[in-house]
Amino acid sequence: MASLPPVKQHVVSQVQEQAEAMLGMSMTFTLFEWVKENVTDLMEQQTLAPVMAEVTEEVEELSITQDGPGRKEKREQLSKQQKRRAWDRAQAGGAGERARGWDWVDIIRHLSQTAPS
Structure with missing residues (x-):
């Protein structure tokens, strides 16, 4: 555990203490709830500068790969x-002139409506 950063080391040790106190019981949900309740105490030593630098690098990498x-x-x-x-x-056809007979259907309809029966 010596290779972990100090904040991680603190969180892991606190969770292990809680887990040892609950041996023999179903503890997964209880551990998660305990961590949610005590997140501010567990993370009070955390500084955001290194974390923000990592997040910024990841976002830049993602934007580069997406483009x-x-x-x-x-x-x-x-x-x-x-x-x-x-x-x-x-x-x-791009020239502005339409091909001869392009609207022949409309002419036939018009003639059929105006022609005497």
Whole structure:
């Protein structure tokens, strides 16, 4: 236990003392509850500077790995009107002119509605 940092060593020794007092009983839940109740006393010697440095390094590593080549790029969200315009441009062939007869269905419907029966 000499290789543990002082705060860890203190926490482990306190939990071991509680466990020795409860030998012969089911103690897992009781130990967890005891640690939750006494966390402030157990961690009062903890300084946050080394912990924050480790967390910052981990976050930086995660952000670097997430931006790697395996990450998919988000597609741009288009409104209905923008989608309509893009579709119209694609149908027109990019030149702004539509192919002959592109709306022939509408012409036939119009003629069938206006023609005398």
